[in-house]
Amino acid sequence: MQAETLAPAPADGVKLIGRAKALIFDVDGTLAETEELHRQAFNHAFVCHGLGWHWDRAVYKNLLRVTGGKERIRAYHATLGAAPPLSDDGIAELHRIKTAYYAELIETGCCPLRPGVAELLAAARARGQRLAIATTTSHGNIDALLSQALGARWAGDFDAVVAGDDVRHKKPAPDVYFEVLARLKLDGSDCVAIEDSRNGLVSASRAGMPVLVVRSMFFRDDDFAGAHMVLDDLSELEGSK
Ligand code: XBP
Numbered sequence: 001m002q003a004e005t006l007a008p009a010p011a012d013g014v015k016l017i018g019r020a021k022a023l024i025f026d027v028d029g030t031l032a033e034t035e036e037l038h039r040q041a042f043n044h045a046f047v048c049h050g051l052g053w054h055w056d057r058a059v060y061k062n063l064l065r066v067t068g069g070k071e072r073i074r075a076y077h078a079t080l081g082a083a084p085p086l087s088d089d090g091i092a093e094l095h096r097i098k099t100a101y102y103a104e105l106i107e108t109g110c111c112p113l114r115p116g117v118a119e120l121l122a123a124a125r126a127r128g129q130r131l132a133i134a135t136t137t138s139h140g141n142i143d144a145l146l147s148q149a150l151g152a153r154w155a156g157d158f159d160a161v162v163a164g165d166d167v168r169h170k171k172p173a174p175d176v177y178f179e180v181l182a183r184l185k186l187d188g189s190d191c192v193a194i195e196d197s198r199n200g201l202v203s204a205s206r207a208g209m210p211v212l213v214v215r216s217m218f219f220r221d222d223d224f225a226g227a228h229m230v231l232d233d234l235s236e237l238e239g240s241k
């Protein structure tokens, strides 16, 4: 009879997390379900510029394969055969409008942390573990989200915060995770990455770290082969201590 392969239970996630020296969090989709607000903010910028573009959820889901907002705009523009040219400055201006509107949306308080996130951050701090962020989005967007969710002094709890524009290549390249490891002076195997997308999983895995995936709105059906564990959200860890 063939042995059944069992998926790791949340208790394995608790063990994995408990023995890590540092927990490294992705932001979008992992700490909070921000991607829908990013989508609305991109559409706002397109209206402001009179472009006649609109990214519905299906289109956006597909475009999320391209990490980074400026890169995503450029990739979409390239799919429009006869579109007027869009310069790097034009893209940067669109992205500035998008970013300002995204911050306004976040400041309404409509985007709380996902279930189990605040509890995990508090438990990790109580255990003396270090916290870090490895994200594709910008420092401004991280600050907008975490000031709202954790208070203005949130950054004091994190030993490294590395954003997309701090590194040469965005996820799925490992640059952002390698930069976090360099700042923490740790090896990947000492840490756990917490991610919500295939691109994030690949990025962290290439930097040599085990990855715990939490499924999010747009990446729910991504291929997470290679993840240490896949959870619906981090609150699943709480019942298995
Ligand atoms: C998140 C992203 C980001 C956001 C938009 O990826 O790809 O581009 O969608 O942010 P991850 P910006 O969660 O894997 O880090 O517009 O600021 O780039």
Ligand code: MG
Pocket (backbone or CB within 6 Å): 026, 027, 028, 029, 030, 195, 196, 197, 200
């Ligand atoms: Mg993400």
